[in-house]
Amino acid sequence: MKRSGDSQYTYYAYWSAFLVPSVRVRKVSFEVESGTPLDVALYKEGLTSYRSSVKFGRPRGIADASVDYGDNLCVQVTGEGLVDPTRYRVVRDVEVTFGNRATAGSRMSGRLRRFFGAGFQNNLFMRGGVGWDVTRRVITGSANLEKISHFRPPELSKVEFLKVSNLIVGGGLAGLGVAAALDASGRDFALVESSGVPGGRVEIARRLLNAAPSTYATDDDSAQVSSLLRLVESGSAAFRSGRGRLIEGTFCGFYEEKIGVVLCSEGAIAVSFDNIIFANGRRSPVPLLRGNDLPGVISIDYAARLAAHRALRGKTLLYSEDKWGSLVGRLIAACGADIEEFVQSDRAKIASILGQRRVEAVVFTDGRRKPLSNFVYATFRQPALELPAQAGVGYSWVAAADALRADVSADGSTALPWLWAVGSVTGLCELEASYHHGLAAGYALSQDDGKSRAELKLVSVRGGAGAPTARSADAFICRCEDVMVSDFEAAARKGLIEPEKIKRFTGWGTGVCQGKHCLYNGLRTLARDGASPYTQRLPITPTPFAALASLGDSAK
16 A cells, blocks of 8 residues: 555545455455555465476475565465565455466476486577477476566656765665764765665564563563664664655666666655665575475574564474574564574584475484474575675675675775675674674765774674585575576586576576575585676666656756
């Protein structure tokens, strides 16, 4: 539902608070509280499989709501079209259907793969004459993709033009640190945050803490979250002076004329800037275990979202590799979830995840089997690099640390004077350190070198995950294109070891998520020290041509 100031909307919104709408799926209806996110309503009912994969028709669900692409836009609401269930709120009776099942081309491509392996489309036999005709039919028949657009034509004509000195992308602690320093120095800025609520991961923890009965949350956990919330409050104060603007929307990319396009619920904003600062954080890659693509295998962030709505039901196992995952896991348990935690030292004890259309059990290396409903992973986080890399920030794989690192100066500056990257998007681990890194960058942008150096002294050294995690040959690296670890091994036997060549051979990273889910696991599997990620092109998020065309010459 759109925001509006008219009385008709206000009247409807008032009465909707007293409604109990129903959701109808496959001729079965169930009631939900008005305003419930659609994905939460579906998950509560055990409906986790929304679509099928392109090649093999395997069931797919939402693994991580932070990946604003593809997998989330797979629910059809009657009268509304294709929607993102993580953003669509149920305020009236709705009927929903899920994505199509595997096509004939999908099934055929799965059978051909046994004979030709990864990259069969590049086989000389398949590229000539009748062979190519068969290949073309298989490829077009297996393109089980739906139109991805939750914008309506009237919205696309609404384009706002904004000029600021400093554009900050990301409203976590690092972005708030930049905002606080710029505001203290009297500089103007705009900050883009998709949720519209500053705080990033800390905001997730706050919601969990509020949702948990006070008697269930430990004093230590509450103190940790409260300490981080004080930093959020300090950074959020930057918006009270009027020098900064908070934009709720998805940043789609940077364009040549120093213009960033932001898609909002009611249109688009073209932001012209002098400096751009990326502070869009990190995300957890899916562990490389057999069965890692099943619905019910979800990130710690998505599990926190579900737990805050009491939607994470059934036995849940947490696969944790960092302190943040352990903290959030305890908060999820405090919200009433039946969760058991496994720390980093125990990760090698998990052999595989079992299930047909969703997670059913986990198998340990000693042969034990544990029934499950949810497998939550909190793996060592990797930079969400697609936006800064597209703008010119260099990244490389550090095999010893099992991590991606950004090629930036200590204060976040780069070889391009107008391009900055701060916080965990550069490889920093600690949230407090990210806030001080943002402050250091903000003061450096304001040419206050003394304060910048003082903040840098509070930034911890970038950490790593230690030795690379074990991986199964049957684990999926790319969920969109059904690329497995065994496909990478087959490519290596052919002498293909460069990321770009692997991408062209296997299709890794070419699906609807454009590498957001799979880039890290591909590089981890290659384990080539210093390897650079393959090129991720514009747009990072699906952007209607009408929104770009509406910019016209006025954007200049």
